Amino acid sequence: MRRAFIPSTDLVPRVEKGEPFAVARMISRAEASSSEAREALGALYRKAGRAHVVGVTGVPGSGKSTLVATLVARLRAAGARVAVVAIDPSSPYSGGAILGDRIRMQEHALDEGVFIRSMATHGAMGGMAHACLDVVDILDVAGYDTVLIETVGVGQDEVEVANASDTTVVVSAPGLGDEVQAIKAGILEIADIHVVSKCDRPDSNRTLTDLKMMLKDAPPRDGWRPPVLGLSSLRGEGFEDLMDAMARHREALAGPGGVARRRAIAAFRLRKTAETILIERFRGREQGSVDALAARQQDPYAAASELVRNFTGEKADA
Amino acid sequence: MRRAFIPSTDLVPRVEKGEPFAVARMISRAEASSSEAREALGALYRKAGRAHVVGVTGVPGSGKSTLVATLVARLRAAGARVAVVAIDPSSPYSGGAILGDRIRMQEHALDEGVFIRSMATHGAMGGMAHACLDVVDILDVAGYDTVLIETVGVGQDEVEVANASDTTVVVSAPGLGDEVQAIKAGILEIADIHVVSKCDRPDSNRTLTDLKMMLKDAPPRDGWRPPVLGLSSLRGEGFEDLMDAMARHREALAGPGGVARRRAIAAFRLRKTAETILIERFRGREQGSVDALAARQQDPYAAASELVRNFTGEKADA
Helix, strand or coil: CCCCCCHHHHHHHHHCCCCHHCCCCCHHHHHHHHHHHHHHHHHHHHHHCCEEEEEEEEEECCHHHHHHHHHHHHHHHHHEEEEEEEEEEECCCCCCCCHHHHCCHHHHHCCCCCCEEEECCCCCCCHHHHHHHHHHHHHHHHHEEEEEEECCCCCCHHHHEEECCCCCEEECCCCHHHHHHHHCCCHHHHHCCCEEECCCCHHHHHHHHHHHHCCCHHHHECCCCCCECECCCCCCCHHHHHHHHHHHHHHHCCCHHHHHHHHHHCCCCHHHHHHHHHHHHHHCCCCCCCCHHHHHCCHHHHHHHHHHHHHHHCCCCC | CCCCCCHHHHHHHHCCCCHHHHHHHHHHHHHHCCCCHHHHHHHHHHHHHEEEEEEEEEEECHHHHHHHHHHHHHHHHCCCCCCEEEEECCCCCCCCCCCHHCCHHHHHHCCCCCCEEEEEECCCCCCHHHHHHHHHHHHCCCCEEEEEEEEECCCCCHHHHHCCCEEEEHHHHCCCCHHHHHHHCHHHHHEEEEECCCCCCHHHHHHHHHHHHHHHHCEEEEEEECEECEEEEECCCCCCHHHHHHHHHHHCCHHHHHHHHHHHHHHHHHHHHHHHHHHCCCCCCCCCCHHHHCCCCHHHHHHHHHHHHHHHHHCCCC
């Protein structure tokens, strides 16, 4: 028997009750950026804002996935319901996330107080960012106290989405190569909390010292001076400090610094959502004279300008 | 004395002569996505298509920058003029590329037959991809025989731009962690040539075997079966094989497989350029009621839909 389609707006009260089926269904529709789901997602946005949304980002090899797994266990042990939205780099062609939900954090698999979701980064330009934040809202409304957004700290969308959270944790690690360190420099400034992972390693003190030196003259972020914490997921050390810093930053954000931050996040979401809707409306109209272009008889600017003019109804010189 | 502004269209014949000043100026305008430069960039697109454009991508730590530096020296030694466009992950806020031109490949600094440019990945959504390909056209018209696009293999734009080249080289390395390997899986399928770097290491044979096993049943790409090559930048080994494979792939692309590839690249450029122009026209109109949004009294979908409707002149239910 074929199950009847449940309209997204009917799922909203069931998401509020935290029903796993409704949560999973709603998330799938948010990921697919289904236009049917937009009214419901809008309603969920207006109901959200209760959870502590924490972005965790770091370069590949920084140990951030292990750190997130341990952090989930610690928050859970402290009585919180915890959700993780992990943004995996994925193939632009096969469309599948690489690290499936099933192989991640298997120890939490049977715990209803923990929800893990891997999202692919494929799809429309910028679409990942707004879909991810919609998923965060769903989990927020479903009653998770802390929602962790785990992203790799490479790529503009990945960094922006980590930054669009209440608290951003940037993970560094000792012993990474020059190339990786250089990439890392690009994400240090979005940190509310700096974490050096793998502090069981002898070279971690050097990394801690270097990082503190590098941040010595950095201006406060929304009136908050980001602490630098050492952690060892292997030994389970430093997680109390991290949870404490997360709670303190959340409190600090309740002050005037938080207003600017929430406005910036709202502006970011508005822009990303509008751009996604705009590109979506445009889609299908971008099929121009590809053959003339491939033969270099026409150029992309002339061809693209014409397509955009046709779409917006502008005159040639408008 | 203030220098007079040189219109971009006047720079075109000087770019064709390979004048370094004109090339550098034109590249800056392409990077800035200056609308004044579009007619000139269109003309350069129509003149381009002579160079062999090779995308080189790999995860952080794969040794791709060292490989590119050695490859440049080898191509140069073989008599080719070589340009590199390196796409660095950059801070979304400070706007600067991390690895500046000055600290990269200093050995080539005084050689006029080598041109290196680092580009930041900041800016408009998707803007990096089309700006990068404009820069490639400029270098192509300026007379560089081979133009290498070096990107980190993480992030959709970064992967797509590497794929928008005549020949795509994907660099793997032995001894990277699980997280990095998983990311790598997402870029394997865009390879025309697979390279395992650091083949001076004892564990490289395992990586070569694993990679060959993984690719055993992969379908040919545009009628071409991607070879798997072992290289050592440290020992300078394997570069003849790589250059040979690059040349063979270029020849193969002159056949029927190449037609589909060139059409796909043209369609990609048209789409990216159109989306960039569209977002640019929209910019400034995306400032909605951020305060109501931040207070969660309004939602991003309703606010964004209204902005888009105002822009495209559509009716509410259109």
